[in-house]
Amino acid sequence: MFAVDHAATALLIKRRYPSVSMVPLLVSVQAMELAWVGLNYLGVERTTTEPAVRSVADIHLSYMPFSHSVATAVAAALCAWLIVEKGLGRAALGRAIGIGIVSHLVLDLVTHAPDIAVWPGSPLPALGLGLYNRAPMWGFALEMVYGVFCWWMYRRSGSLLAVIVLGNLANVSLFSAAIPGPEQFLAGHPLAVVTLVLAQIVTTLALIGWLANSSDAPAEAVI
Ligand SMILES: [Zn+2]
Known part of the structure; x- marks a missing residue:
């Protein structure tokens, strides 16, 4: 799943655990992707492209x-939960982080x-339902609906909704070979793919974290 929708998952978890601050939630939902970025830069994990890149496929x-x-995801979630809830006594934080880590796995299994x-x-x-390679526009539609659903459950600002919708629309060319886009420049440059993903992670986490706490949000916590 693309970065904006992983980030939007933090809104769902925040709704369930309103006492937990957004920062650990945002990091947990993208922990697997941040590990992927680091391991690609180190050459431990690898990404490849076709000679021409026209879509995510x-x-x-x-x-x-x-x-x-x-x-990896289940073990990391269990470790985080054990350390934070059983070790530090922060039950809500430990559960929220564990759910955040596993959410990334579940969303990627559906789309990859x-x-x-x-x-x-x-x-x-290897596992993955294969939306990206078999029915990418269905993947795009699913991601958009899921991102808006996360916003709707959180029920916050219009600007938060705009970030989620525009964040998904920005990726539309990646879901269709018929729609040209900047992805053509990624061909043969796998580390550029990694850097693009990292830029999307940082941007979407920052925007969603900021707007989730923004002043135009209702004052009361949503439970
Ligand atoms: Zn991922």
């Missing part, structure tokens, strides 16, 4: 067993081509 997350495996290992080195077939 031409970008392959060809090796990411550590940042994006089912076992089958590229998510069950565990690093697993011989089992």
Whole structure:
């Protein structure tokens, strides 16, 4: 799933745990992606592209067993929960962070081509429902609806809705080979893909975190 919708997931978790501040929620929902960025820069995980990139189907997350495996996400969520709730006594924070980490796995499993290992080195077939490679415009529609749903559950400012809608629209060319876009310049430059994703992560986390706490939001917490 694209960065803006992972970030929007923090709004859902915030609604469930209103006492938890947005910062740990925002980091948790993108923890797997931030690990992927770091491991790609280090050369541990790999991304490849087709000779021409016309849509997300031409970008392959060809090796990411550590940042994006089912076992990694579940283990990281359990560790975070145990340390924060059982170790530090912050129950709501521990549960919210654990849910945030696992949310990334669930959303990626729905959208990705089958590229998510069950565990690093697993011989089992990789997982992913394959919207990105088989029905990318359905993926786009699903992401838009999901992002708006997160906003609707949080019921905050119009500017927050605008960021989510525009953040999804900004990616539309990546979902259709028929719509030209800047993705054509990513061909043969996998680290440019990584940098673009990192830029989207930072921008969307900052905007959603800022607007979720913005002054035009209702004063009372939504429970
Ligand atoms: Zn991911």
